[in-house]
């Protein structure tokens with residue numbers, strides 16, 4: 001089957017122990033679309049991304065990628081089908097070099113010469129990583145670490161890329177560079193992107209559309225321009 005990258009989430013419920021965090025979450029991502037997932041601290045963004053990646057179970061509802069139901073599929077199989085998660089923060093292995101992190105991340109997708117080509121592809125996308133290829137993860141700047149986390153996801157050749165707060169802890173100029181690169185790469189490859197962010201303006205500057213979560217429910221789903229214009233919604237949920 002050809003993979004187009006349509007992700008559809010229906011009436012998804014998930015939580016921890018006795019607590020439900022996501023309540024009946026439904027939305028769809030169209031192939032090639034960049035969508036920002038917005039909402040205050042604790043709204044449930046990370047929980048939603050973890051459930052999408054299969055790191056925690058859906059209690060009810062469904063997750064589909066194109067024609068395939070992924071709801072009960074193991075994390076690794078979701079990755080093989082083209083769903084890649086770039087987790088928040090320190091997902092880079094601190095003790096390994098940039099190159100080793102990329103090799104590790106590409107093991108299941110590429111072998112031999114194909115792996116070298118894929119790694120060189122990441123160095124072409126993110127030139128600072130090429131210069132730092134022999135530096136350990138812990139020696140990298142925040143921006144370089146985020147590039148490496150993104151490169152490690154891209155090397156698996158995803159069709160849907162899901163990112164958890166890539167701007168966290170980065171300087172504004174670095175955020176602009178990384179988001180610009182993300183937008184260009186997504187356009188080049190026709191990637192579908194779900195971008196969870198507290199940095200609303202940066203996220204909406206590259207997103208076609210935004211989905212706002214509040215207390216685990218979808219409270220808005222609209223084109224970026226409409227969200228930015230809606231002052232009631234902005235004050236209530238987006239904090240500006």
Ligand code: ATP
Nearest residue numbers: 016019021039040041042043044045046047048198
């Ligand atoms: P943040 O930006 O802080 O990551 P978020 O929107 O990603 O916020 P989640 O991390 O998904 O929100 O948290 C949603 C709710 O789930 C919060 O009330 C949080 O306290 C709770 N929660 C998160 N992780 C756990 C856990 N491991 N066990 C129990 N409750 C949790």
